[in-house]
Amino acid sequence: MAMTEQISVEEYAAKARVFLDANAEKKEARKKFVWGEGSDNVSMFEERSKEAEEEMLRRAKAWQALRFDNGFAWITGPTEYGGAGLTVAHERAYNQVEREYKTAPLGAFQIGLGMVAPTILAHASQNARDLYLRKMWRADIVGCQLFSEPGAGSDLASVQAKAEKDGDEWVITGQKVWTSGAQFSDIGEIICRTDPGLPKHKGLTGFIVNMRAPGVEIRPLRQMTGGASFNEVFFNEVRVPDDHRLGDVNNGWNVALTTLMNERASIGSADSGENTMYTRLLEMIRHYELDTDPIVREMLADLYINTKVAGYTSQRATDKMRAGQMPGPEMSIGKMALVNNQKKMNDLVAHVLGAKLVVDTGEWGTYAWSQLLLGAPGMRIAGGSDEVMRNIVGERVLGLPKDVGIDSKSAFRDIKVGTQKD
Ligand SMILES: Cc1cc2nc3c(=O)[nH]c(=O)nc-3n(C[C@H](O)[C@H](O)[C@H](O)COP(=O)(O)OP(=O)(O)OC[C@H]3O[C@@H](n4cnc5c(N)ncnc54)[C@H](O)[C@@H]3O)c2cc1C
Numbered sequence: 001m002a003m004t005e006q007i008s009v010e011e012y013a014a015k016a017r018v019f020l021d022a023n024a025e026k027k028e029a030r031k032k033f034v035w036g037e038g039s040d041n042v043s044m045f046e047e048r049s050k051e052a053e054e055e056m057l058r059r060a061k062a063w064q065a066l067r068f069d070n071g072f073a074w075i076t077g078p079t080e081y082g083g084a085g086l087t088v089a090h091e092r093a094y095n096q097v098e099r100e101y102k103t104a105p106l107g108a109f110q111i112g113l114g115m116v117a118p119t120i121l122a123h124a125s126q127n128a129r130d131l132y133l134r135k136m137w138r139a140d141i142v143g144c145q146l147f148s149e150p151g152a153g154s155d156l157a158s159v160q161a162k163a164e165k166d167g168d169e170w171v172i173t174g175q176k177v178w179t180s181g182a183q184f185s186d187i188g189e190i191i192c193r194t195d196p197g198l199p200k201h202k203g204l205t206g207f208i209v210n211m212r213a214p215g216v217e218i219r220p221l222r223q224m225t226g227g228a229s230f231n232e233v234f235f236n237e238v239r240v241p242d243d244h245r246l247g248d249v250n251n252g253w254n255v256a257l258t259t260l261m262n263e264r265a266s267i268g269s270a271d272s273g274e275n276t277m278y279t280r281l282l283e284m285i286r287h288y289e290l291d292t293d294p295i296v297r298e299m300l301a302d303l304y305i306n307t308k309v310a311g312y313t314s315q316r317a318t319d320k321m322r323a324g325q326m327p328g329p330e331m332s333i334g335k336m337a338l339v340n341n342q343k344k345m346n347d348l349v350a351h352v353l354g355a356k357l358v359v360d361t362g363e364w365g366t367y368a369w370s371q372l373l374l375g376a377p378g379m380r381i382a383g384g385s386d387e388v389m390r391n392i393v394g395e396r397v398l399g400l401p402k403d404v405g406i407d408s409k410s411a412f413r414d415i416k417v418g419t420q421k422d
Contacts, residue, residue, distance in 0.1 A: 012086065013093040019070050024101040033276075035283040040368040042280065044375025046107070047227030056108065057142075057184055063104040064139035072098075074137040076322075081121070082134040088322045111180055112136055112143030115262045116189045120208065123247040123255050128208055132187065144185035145259065146176040146209070146233060153178075153381075154388045156191070156256060157200040158412075161235060163192035163207065170194075170207060170245070172238045182218045182231040185211050189259060190235075191252050196413040203412055204252030208244045209235075225374045261321070261331070263383045278304070281348065284365060288352055299351065303344045310337035329396040332389040339380045346373045 007015075048056060067073040068082065075091040077083020084090070117136050120129060135141045152158040161174025172192055182188070188209050195203035211218070215238040220228040247255045281300070282291075290296045314334035320326075349369050350357055356366040357373070380386050394400040407415050 007086070007090075009087075009089045009093045012090045013097055016072060016094045016097045019072060020097060020101045023066060024098075024103050027100060027102055033279045033283055035287045036364045040365040041371070042277070042369055043225065043371035044378070045223070045225055045227055045229050047225065047229075053184065056105070059104040060106050060108050061139040064106060064109065064137075068138040077133075077137065078121075081129060082137055108181060108184065109136075109139060109142060111145050112141075112185070115145055115259045116143035116187075118262050119189055119206070119246060119255060119259045122258050123206065124208065125243040125245070127243045128246075132208065136187075141186035142181065142184055144179050144182050144188045144211070145263075146179055146182075146188040146190040147256065147259070148178045149175060150177055154385055156260075157204065157253060157408075158415075159191055159193055159204065161190065161192045162196075163194050163205060163240070165194075165242075166239075168242050170240045170242065172207070172209065172235045172240060174235050176233045176235070177230075178221070179218075179231045179233050180229055182211065182233050183220065187211060188233075189246065191256050193412065194252070195250055197411050198250060199408055199410060200412040200415065201253045201408055203250055204256070205249050206246030206252040206255035207240050208246065209238060209240050213238050213240075215239075223378070225371055260384070261326070277345070280365075281345065284349075284352060287365075290352060296348070296352065299344070299348045303341060303348060306337065306344065307341045310334060310341055313337060329393050332384070332392040333397075335383060336386060336389045336393075339376075339386065342376050342379060346376055349373070 046056075064073055071084045072094055074081075074083040075086050075094055076088060077085070079085040113136060117133060120132055120136075124132070132141070132143075136143055147156055147159070149159050149161060151160060159174075161172060161176060163170040163172045170192075172190065174192065176190070179188070188211050190207050190209045191204055192207065193203055194205040197203065209216070211233075215236040217234040217236070219232045219234070221230045221232060222228045223230065246252070285291050285296055285300065313330055314337075317328075317330040317334050320328075320330075350373070353366055353369065356363060357370055358367075360367040384392075391403045395402055
C-alpha cells in the first residue's frame with residue numbers, strides 16, 4: 001500500500017501503532033537486568049544450526065512481507081517500485097513505534113536491502129528494477145554482495161572474476177570469497193573484470209546474478225568463533241542477461257562505490273545495543289565489586305564518552321546521505337570509532353574477568369563474553385579495514401599524499417596483482 005506525501009508524521013505513527021497492535025505483541029515493560037539471570041549470550045555473529053537458520057528466515061520473511069503489504073517496509077522508497085514515498089522523518093517515527101513491539105529480527109536482509117537494493121535502484125536497467133526491487137523489499141528474495149576475492153579485498157579494483165559478452169548474455173567465471181549470507185541468498189551483486197586491457201579501475205562491470213543458476217557453487221567458511229556466516233562462491237561459466245548489468249560496461253567501479261558507501265553507512269550507524277550492553281557491563285563490574293576501582297571507572301567513562309561521540313558522527317553521515325548529499329570522510333571516521341569502542345569494551349571485559357574469559361568454568365556471564373571478543377576483529381576488516389579507513393582520513397582530512405602502490409594507469413593485464421607500484 002503506497003501512502004501519499006500528505007500524511008503527517010503523527011498520523012503515520014498512529015497508523016503504525018494500529019498496524020503493530022493488530023500484528024505484533026507488545027514488549028513487556030523492561031525488567032531490570034539481574035546479573036546471573038536469563039541468557040548470557042553476547043556473541044557478535046549469530047551462529048545457528050541449518051534448521052534454526054531456516055526458521056529464523058521464515059519468520060523474518062513473513063514479518064517483512066506483512067510490513068511491506070501495509071506500507072511500513074520501504075517507507076522512503078519510490079512508489080513505482082512499492083515504496084511508501086515518504087520521508088526519513090516518517091521512517092524514524094515508524095522505527096520508534098516498532099521498537100515497543102516484539103518482532104522478528106531482520107538482520108538477514110541487511111546486505112540485500114542496505115547495500116544491494118540501493119545500487120539496483122541507482123544503476124540497474126528498468127527491467128531489472130521492476131523485477132527485483134519490490135521482491136527484495138517484500139523479502140520474497142534475498143540479496144548478497146559478491147565483491148571480495150582471494151586477491152582483491154581492500155584493493156577491490158583488482159578483481160579477476162571475468163565476464164565475457166556472448167550475444168545478449170554475459171558469461172561469468174571466477175571465485176568470490178567472504179560472501180555473507182550467500183547460503184540463503186537468491187541474487188547477488190557481482191563485480192567482474194570485463195576489459196583487462198584497461199587500467200584496473202576502468203575495466204570493471206557490475207551485474208545482478210542469480211545465485212541458483214547452473215555453475216554457481218557455494219561453500220561455507222568456518223570462522224574462529226565456530227560458526228560459518230561466510231562462504232566462498234565459485235562461478236563456472238554462469239550466464240547473465242545483458243539487462244542484468246549494473247550501469248555501463250566498464251563503469252563497475254562507480255557501481256561498487258555506491259554499494260560501499262551504503263555499507264559504511266550501515267556499519268557506522270549500526271545499533272551497538274549500547275544500552276543493554278552497558279547495563280550488562282555495569283552489572284558485571286558491580287558483581288565483582290569493582291565499581292569503586294579507579295582504573296575500571298576510568299575505562300568505563302572513556303568507553304561511554306567515546307560511544308556517544310561516535311554515535312553523533314555516524315548520525316551526521318547518515319543524515320547527509322538521506323538528504324541526498326555524498327557523505328565525506330565522516331563515514332570512515334564513524335566506522336573506525338565504532339570498532340575502536342568495541343575494542344575498549346573488550347579490553348574492559350578482559351580486565352575485569354581475567355582468566356575466566358578464556359577458560360569455561362561454567363560460571364554465568366564469564367566465558368560467554370569470549371564469543372564477542374572473537375567476533376569483534378571481523379568488524380575491523382568488514383566494510384573497509386582500519387588501515388584503509390585511516391588512509392582515507394589521511395588523504396581527505398589531513399591532506400596527506402595519496403597511498404603509494406596503486407597502479408591506476410597501466411592495463412590491468414600488465415600489473416602483477418599484489419605488487420602494484422606507481
Ligand atoms: C564480517 C565480514 C563480512 C564480510 N562480508 C563480505 C561480503 O558479504 N561480501 C564481500 O564481498 N566481502 C565481504 N567481506 C570481505 C571484506 O570486504 C574484506 O575482508 C576486506 O575488504 C579486506 O580484504 P582482505 O580480507 O582481502 O584483506 P587485505 O585487503 O588482503 O588486507 C590485509 C591487511 O593489509 C592491510 N592493507 C591492505 N591494503 C592496505 C593499504 N593500502 N594501506 C594500509 N594497509 C593495507 C589491511 O588493512 C589488512 O590489515 C567480509 C569481511 C568480514 C570481516
